[in-house]
Amino acid sequence: MEHLLQVEHVVRKFGGLTAVNDVSLHLDQHELVALIGPNGAGKTTLFNLLTGMIPVTSGKIDLTTEQSRYDLTRKSPVQIAELGLSRTFQNIRLFKSLTVMDNVLAAMTNQYKENFVTTIMRLPGFYRTEEEMRVAAKQLLDLFDLTNYATTPADKLPYGTQRRLEIVRALATHPQILFLDEPAAGMNPEETADLTNLIKHVQEEFQITVLLIEHDMSLVMNLAERIYVLDQGQILTAGPPEEVKSNPKVIEAYLGEGED
Numbered sequence: 001m002e003h004l005l006q007v008e009h010v011v012r013k014f015g016g017l018t019a020v021n022d023v024s025l026h027l028d029q030h031e032l033v034a035l036i037g038p039n040g041a042g043k044t045t046l047f048n049l050l051t052g053m054i055p056v057t058s059g060k061i062d063l064t065t066e067q068s069r070y071d072l073t074r075k076s077p078v079q080i081a082e083l084g085l086s087r088t089f090q091n092i093r094l095f096k097s098l099t100v101m102d103n104v105l106a107a108m109t110n111q112y113k114e115n116f117v118t119t120i121m122r123l124p125g126f127y128r129t130e131e132e133m134r135v136a137a138k139q140l141l142d143l144f145d146l147t148n149y150a151t152t153p154a155d156k157l158p159y160g161t162q163r164r165l166e167i168v169r170a171l172a173t174h175p176q177i178l179f180l181d182e183p184a185a186g187m188n189p190e191e192t193a194d195l196t197n198l199i200k201h202v203q204e205e206f207q208i209t210v211l212l213i214e215h216d217m218s219l220v221m222n223l224a225e226r227i228y229v230l231d232q233g234q235i236l237t238a239g240p241p242e243e244v245k246s247n248p249k250v251i252e253a254y255l256g257e258g259e260d
C-alpha cells in the first residue's frame with residue numbers, strides 16, 4: 001500500500017554543510033510519529049523541507065491521497081498547505097497584537113481565500129460563512145481550554161498557552177498531516193502532561209497524522225507509535241518507542257546526553 005507521505009533520499013545542503021543527508025521516511029494515515037535527535041541533527045530543516053519552506057537539494061517527497069499523488073518538492077508552501085499539511089514553529093509565530101479568537105479566524109480566513117474553488121463547490125471540511133468559522137473557532141478554543149482567553153491579545157498569554165494557540169491555528173486549516181515543532185518547549189511537567197493528552201485526543205478526534213519534533217522524552221515515549229531518530233542529518237534508527245529507547249546507538253547519540 002502507498003504511504004500517505006513518502007520521503008525518499010532527501011538531501012539538503014547549506015553551502016558545505018549537509019543538514020539533511022539522504023533521509024528516507026514515511027507517514028501513514030492516522031499515525032502519531034516522533035522525530036527526535038540531538039541539537040543540530042536536522043529536524044527543523046526536515047520540517048522546512050516537508051512544508052516547502054526551503055527546497056530540497058535532491059530527493060523526493062510524495063503525498064499520496066485518495067485523489068492523486070503529488071510531488072511536494074515542486075510545490076510552494078501555500079500549495080502544500082492547501083494539500084492539508086500544516087505546521088507549528090519552534091519559535092512561536094502568532095499575530096501578537098491580535099486576540100486569541102482573531103488569531104484562529106485569521107488562520108481560517110487564509111484557507112477561505114486560498115480554497116476558492118473548494119468554497120464554490122461547497123466541498124466538505126470547509127467553512128462557508130463567517131458564522132461557521134466562528135463556531136468552528138469556538139469549538140477549537142474550547143477543546144484547547146482557551147475559551148476564557150478568546151478576547152486576550154496573543155502576546156499577553158502565558159508561554160505554554162501561546163504554544164497551545166499555535167496548535168489551534170494549525171488545526172484551524174483542517175490539515176490531514178500536522179507537523180509540531182517542539183510543542184512542549186518551555187512548558188512545565190503538568191502542562192506537558194496535559195498537552196500529551198490533548199495531542200492524542202486531537203489526533204483521534206480529527207483523524208489526522210501527526211509528526212512531532214520533541215526533546216521531552218516523557219511526551220515522546222507516551223505518545224509516539226513510531227519514532228525516527230535523526231543524528232547528524234541521517235536516520236540513525238526507527239521503530240516503536242520501546243525498541244528505540246533501548247537502542248545503544250540512540251542512548252549514545254541522544255538519550256545519553258542528559259536533559260535538554
Ligand SMILES: Nc1ncnc2c1ncn2[C@@H]1O[C@H](COP(=O)(O)OP(=O)(O)OP(=O)(O)O)[C@@H](O)[C@H]1O
Nearest residue numbers: 014017019037038039040041042043044045046090
Ligand atoms: N538556513 C540555514 N543556513 C545554514 N545552516 C543552517 C540553516 N538552517 C539550519 N542550518 C544548520 O543545519 C543543521 C541542522 O539544523 P536544524 O535546525 O535543522 O537542527 P535541529 O535538529 O532542528 O536542532 P534543534 O534541536 O537545536 O532545533 C545545523 O548545523 C544548523 O546550523
